[in-house]
Amino acid sequence: MRTYHPVFVGRDPAPRAPAGADVVSLATHGRPATMSYLLTRRSGHLVRTLRDREVRLLHAHFGVEGVFAVPTARALGVPLVTTLHGFDVSVTRRHLLASRKPSWANYVTWRRSLFETGATFVCVSEHIQRRAIEWGYPAERTLMLPIGVDTEVVKPVPLPETPRIVHVARLVEKKGTADLLHAFAVVHRAVPAAELAIIGDGPLHGQLSALATELGVAESVRFLGVRPHAEVLATVAQSRVLCLPSVTAANGDQEGLGMALLEAAATGRPVVGTRHGGIPEAVMDDVTGYLVPERDPAALADRLVALLGDPDLCQRLGTGGRKLVEDRFDLSTQTAKLESLYGELV
Template sequence: MARDPVPTTRRVESVSVAGFGRPALLAYTLTGRPRPLATALAERGVALLHAHFGPEGVYGAAVAQAMGVPLVTTLHGFDVTVTKARLLASRKPSWVRYVSARGALFRHGARFICVSEHIRRRAVEWGYPDDRIVVLPIGVDVDLIAPAETPEVPRVLHVARLVAKKGTADLLKAFAVAARAVPGAELVVVGAGPLRESLEALAAELGVGGSVRFLGARPYPETLRWVRESRVLCLPSVTAPNGDQEGLGMVLLEAAATGRPVVGTESGGIPEAVVDGTTGYLVPEHDVTALADRLVTILRDPQLGERLGKAGRDMVVERFNLRRQTDKLEALYRSLL
């Protein structure tokens, strides 16, 4: 955030290190000496640093201390749900440093933003200072995302990176049941990841290969179009083997803003994005039978889907409006300056 020339009318302005500060950033990551990066940022009038994810916060702590500016760190999920042993075992330098040097972040971080109450609880367990934690979910642009009419095709949409945490295998098994109960049912999967090949093989093995489309990663506008053209969005996330959990499930909120009912699991922060029986449905992790039942219920009853979707839209406008959430973030910045 850059300084405004008139202190009484200070404005919030983001400054990216990627452009002007890349050499200094590279030098810092290689040597651990923050001064060159701190100098480069200070020359741009930066008055506050905001890091996303705990590992980036650890890197930012030394720079913020060298500059004498406050550091805000947003915790999104894996940074407080993956076990410390798994982070160390990854041998990824940034993760190892995060575990071993997180004490500096705890001491020097001005505020820690959690995207959900679930992440706040996990952050406290990790040792983050509770008195400096703020729960502030990322908002949804309810002006950009407008409600859409229910489509004719009984289509289920799944938007996720294809990794174990997203529960895509459970969804395929549930959809195989739903496809037999709902003629013409389709499943569209938007997202890439290391499990794609095995998931495509599972769809074929379940006999629904012809009804499931794996589109890979798609541009955001195209993804929103698929949300509008689907009757329900499903994100059956689970706790990954390494402990990783869903922080909130932003795609569930974006679908709700479109007026779509959503189906998720009682996992991580998802229950804070879905009101069971009101904006959609929640099922236990790995409960394929319950998942299939909820999908069939919505696919068979478009009027129910519309009621759930309208309630979801109202909830997002009230609790997750991007404009309001941004105002809260800017107010937090100003309180620290």
């Protein structure tokens, strides 16, 4: 941002905060303070700290944190912006309550306070904007504004020799990793040198690792775990294609947009995704990559084999992807729009 100075606020410590960032963590006041905030959504420490910093606006990411920010925004007398990303407007209220997570229960219980107090609800895609309105968010205060990609930092790079596919995702049902493994078993028979790099971790790690063994592709699949952002970008650059075959999870959870798709496109890599959630807003079929139906490993394998076997096709789609990011998702442009919104509210 060029006009505003950010203060990062959270219940927990911020292990990946930018160097030199102004971080406020409730954890510094001890576990009782954190638990009290988790249960009541109120913290005198937080209000005093932000008032001392002369905070002019609160911006919460995800509806859950928006609900938690309402009492603080009211106490400070400042506008509250909330960005809606995906699960917060796609997971059903019944499943949120059944999770037994206090924060999710608070979200369902106190959501109307957010609807009433929130100045603007920023949606990362048109799909999320539609779902937000269906979920009950006031349509007149929703705004579609995707988060951008820093095109000055993420640059196009030459295609590598190795026919590698990269998948960047938390290992949960929504990301479709199991479908990708089934597709990769077919890809590996057609392209024996093919590799699959999976970046991310989650509750399905063990199950997915066992599936790779069962499918006979474990030696060509690498589970890299959670990696720093710079390493993620480096692995994408060392791959021919990024694949994110997201699906609608049993609890209704859907993809908001898929930032990994946009970062890969900015690198000049073609992307393969599903016709799901906000993905079609980040992937133009046969222009920046390919779209296939949800839960269709055969169609997924067909597109991946085509890309791994045709460097010229990869180059054409990668060039299209870079242009899409520059035209619609450039970080400086998107941030300028966000700061303009802040200015209107402040």
